[in-house]
Amino acid sequence: MTLPHETAELLLPWFVAGTLPEPERSAVEEHVRDCEVCRREEAWLREVADAVRSRPVPSPAPELGARVLARLAARTAAGPWWQRVWRVREARALLAVAVVEAVALAALVVSWTPQPPAFRTLGGPTAAHVQVVFRPDATEAGMRATLLRVGATVVEGPGATGVYRLRLRPGSDPRAVAEQLRNDALVRFAEPEP
Amino acid sequence: MTDRELLRLVAQGDVTAFREWYDRHSGPLFAYLLRLLRDAHLAEDVLSEAMLTVWTDARRYRGESSPRTWLYAIARNKATDRLRQRVVWPLEALDGQRVDGEAERVDTRVAVEEALKRLPPDQREVVELAFFHGFAYEEIARIVRCPLNTVKTRMFLAKQKLRAQLGDAGGRVGEAGG
Numbered sequence: 227m228t229l230p231h232e233t234a235e236l237l238l239p240w241f242v243a244g245t246l247p248e249p250e251r252s253a254v255e256e257h258v259r260d261c262e263v264c265r266r267e268e269a270w271l272r273e274v275a276d277a278v279r280s281r282p283v284p285s286p287a288p289e290l291g292a293r294v295l296a297r298l299a300a301r302t303a304a305g306p307w308w309q310r311v312w313r314v315r316e317a318r319a320l321l322a323v324a325v326v327e328a329v330a331l332a333a334l335v336v337s338w339t340p341q342p343p344a345f346r347t348l349g350g351p352t353a354a355h356v357q358v359v360f361r362p363d364a365t366e367a368g369m370r371a372t373l374l375r376v377g378a379t380v381v382e383g384p385g386a387t388g389v390y391r392l393r394l395r396p397g398s399d400p401r402a403v404a405e406q407l408r409n410d411a412l413v414r415f416a417e418p419e420p
Numbered sequence: 421m422t423d424r425e426l427l428r429l430v431a432q433g434d435v436t437a438f439r440e441w442y443d444r445h446s447g448p449l450f451a452y453l454l455r456l457l458r459d460a461h462l463a464e465d466v467l468s469e470a471m472l473t474v475w476t477d478a479r480r481y482r483g484e485s486s487p488r489t490w491l492y493a494i495a496r497n498k499a500t501d502r503l504r505q506r507v508v509w510p511l512e513a514l515d516g517q518r519v520d521g522e523a524e525r526v527d528t529r530v531a532v533e534e535a536l537k538r539l540p541p542d543q544r545e546v547v548e549l550a551f552f553h554g555f556a557y558e559e560i561a562r563i564v565r566c567p568l569n570t571v572k573t574r575m576f577l578a579k580q581k582l583r584a585q586l587g588d589a590g591g592r593v594g595e596a597g598g
Contacts, residue, residue: 297472
């Protein structure tokens with residue numbers, strides 16, 4: 227691509243600045259190689275550009291950032307409540323989690339009709355049960371480790387709402403195990419069956 | 421994290437991302453606004469307004485230009501509004517004037533700085549956006565809202581005037597020109 231001298235002259239500043247896109251950059255480079263006038267112009271422009279770039283950079287007042295954030299907070303607070311809540315991503319995420327949990331809890335309560343055991347060992351202690359919902363990011367290995375730690379076995383689940391029914395070791399205190407599960411990072415919900 | 425990724429988070433209301441965006445761009449943008457407005461308080465005001473507009477309008481960013489170009493265009497628009505209230509651009513009266521006693525300058529940077537001050541604001545702005553802020557001519561056209569050829573012409577005229585100024589000043593830059 228042979229570039230007319232006038233065109234190369236117009237593009238030379240951006241060639242010098244390194245912001246000329248292809249194929250213009252290559253065309254200007256080729257022209258400059260063969261044009262004495264443009265070579266001198268390029269050298270001169272490089273000095274001008276270096277001088278402009280080396281200027282001291284003024285800074286805004288250090289407290290300006292805090293003032294902008296304060297205005298941002300005031301502006302966010304000025305909208306209707308639902309917009310304010312929705313505006314903040316963290317609040318949206320929390321709201322979504324709360325909705326999922328509320329639905330799971332409601333489903334749990336509705337479906338919570340204790341069934342009589344199919345059979346019971348005569349004279350022996352009966353096994354207690356706990357219902358549990360794991361967090362969505364819980365891995366199979368993590369869940370297994372949690373179950374081994376509290377001495378529980380999955381006997382049902384997961385249901386549509388993600389609820390597992392756990393059978394505890396005979397003699398285990400279901401309240402204590404449920405509490406232990408609630409303190410587990412992988413568990414979202416745990417409740418002993420009545 | 422790229423500017424686009426950061427802006428996407430800002431659009432979702434992420435305050436931490438906004439703070440990062442502010443820290444990344446406020447310095448250079450303030451330098452640009454200060455050159456346009458010649459008033460540090462006014463430049464800070466416009467900088468604040470531009471940043472708040474990013475917060476409220478980030479969802480409207482469509483990616484036609486780079487996020488930095490978009491930010492500068494917002495800021496320039498606000499700065500232009502402020503300047504309209506003054507009727508004339510600052511320093512416009514200096515266009516073409518010479519100041520006595522400056523022929524002895526030997527420092528290239530100072531010589532160029534002084535020569536830039538005497539350029540018409542629209543030409544000086546193109547030189548600074550190209551060399552100081554590193555914008556391509558297409559990006560400059562978006563920021564100053566004018567056709568590509570106008571940007572190139574402004575730069576061409578600026579070069580001519582700078583050469584005349586720097587040549588007369590007798591600095592190293594002036595001597596390099598042909």
